[in-house]
Amino acid sequence: RIAYVNGRYVQHADAAVHIEDRGYQFADGVYEVCEVRQGMIVDMTRHLDRLGRSLSELSIGWPMDRRALILVIRQVLRKNGVTNGMFYMQVTRGVARRDHAYPAHSVKPSIVITAKNTDRKAIDKKNADGIRAITLPDNRWDRVDIKTVGLLPNAMARQAAREQGAQEAIYVDAEGFVTEGAATNVWMVGADGIVRTRPAEHGILRGITRTTLLDVAAKEGIEIREERFTVEDMLNAREVFITAATSICFPVVSIDGKTIGNGHPGLVSKQIREAFFDIAE
Numbered sequence: 001r002i003a004y005v006n007g008r009y010v011q012h013a014d015a016a017v018h019i020e021d022r023g024y025q026f027a028d029g030v031y032e033v034c035e036v037r038q039g040m041i042v043d044m045t046r047h048l049d050r051l052g053r054s055l056s057e058l059s060i061g062w063p064m065d066r067r068a069l070i071l072v073i074r075q076v077l078r079k080n081g082v083t084n085g086m087f088y089m090q091v092t093r094g095v096a097r098r099d100h101a102y103p104a105h106s107v108k109p110s111i112v113i114t115a116k117n118t119d120r121k122a123i124d125k126k127n128a129d130g131i132r133a134i135t136l137p138d139n140r141w142d143r144v145d146i147k148t149v150g151l152l153p154n155a156m157a158r159q160a161a162r163e164q165g166a167q168e169a170i171y172v173d174a175e176g177f178v179t180e181g182a183a184t185n186v187w188m189v190g191a192d193g194i195v196r197t198r199p200a201e202h203g204i205l206r207g208i209t210r211t212t213l214l215d216v217a218a219k220e221g222i223e224i225r226e227e228r229f230t231v232e233d234m235l236n237a238r239e240v241f242i243t244a245a246t247s248i249c250f251p252v253v254s255i256d257g258k259t260i261g262n263g264h265p266g267l268v269s270k271q272i273r274e275a276f277f278d279i280a281e
């Protein structure tokens with residue numbers, strides 16, 4: 001496998017960044033994960049726009065201009081033979097002697113890109129069987145709208161899920177409303193047939209898959225409301241599903257050990273998943 005690290009294509013096994021990189025010391029960096037389908041980068045423009053927003057919220061510069069970045073991404077995909085898979089792109093503030101405040105002199109941002117083919121069978125199985133989730137209090141900071149590499153709460157949540165035989169952890173805010181998953185956005189279909197997902201103004205990452213699914217649903221004539229819902233609403237839902245760039249739309253069939261709907265993947269998530277690839281650029 002080949003990785004791109006700060007201007008060079010290197011063997012994945014030898015790829016390394018400096019010990020004083022601020023990504024390593026302070027999680028002072030941002031990232032994107034993108035899906036690749038039949039050689040095409042799904043929702044590329046939206047992912048690059050969000051990368052730009054994350055960088056600007058942290059006053060980190062672009063590591064290179066956007067056109068060059070796209071060329072590098074394509075090279076990484078090509079060198080790794082990725083046609084159906086994903087790439088991971090991380091930009092940190094760069095290397096500076098340890099000091100909490102941003103370095104006074106401008107440093108060059110560090111960039112790393114890796115790519116791999118995905119295990120299609122595992123994804124198909126999750127879509128066919130559905131996944132299990134747990135809920136837990138949202139203990140993250142207030143700026144989850146920035147896609148930073150500071151993911152320790154998310155890692156702990158996923159670990160808790162794994163220890164309970166589940167694949168995702170769904171966060172709940174102090175008022176009892178669902179925010180999002182450890183690495184996904186959460187959706188429910190109520191008894192009224194209406195699909196709901198939390199508004200992206202506060203408390204969640206504005207998922208790219210989420211944004212595209214809103215377009216897809218509109219085109220399919222599926223009614224979706226960007227409205228908060230409680231854990232109780234979710235547990236009593238007809239369907240629950242989660243979305244992210246690498247998993248698109250996984251049905252959730254059990255939460256905290258309680259069966260959702262009839263315990264099988266629902267029709268709405270199936271319809272949305274199938275429509276997704278006709279519309280995503």
Ligand code: PDD
Pocket residue numbers: 033180181182183184185205206207208209210243244245246
């Ligand atoms: N996670 N919410 C969180 C906290 C996420 O980490 C992600 C994505 C999403 C979905 O966003 P998108 O549709 O843009 O992928 C929502 C990526 C896949 C990850 O961390 O691996």
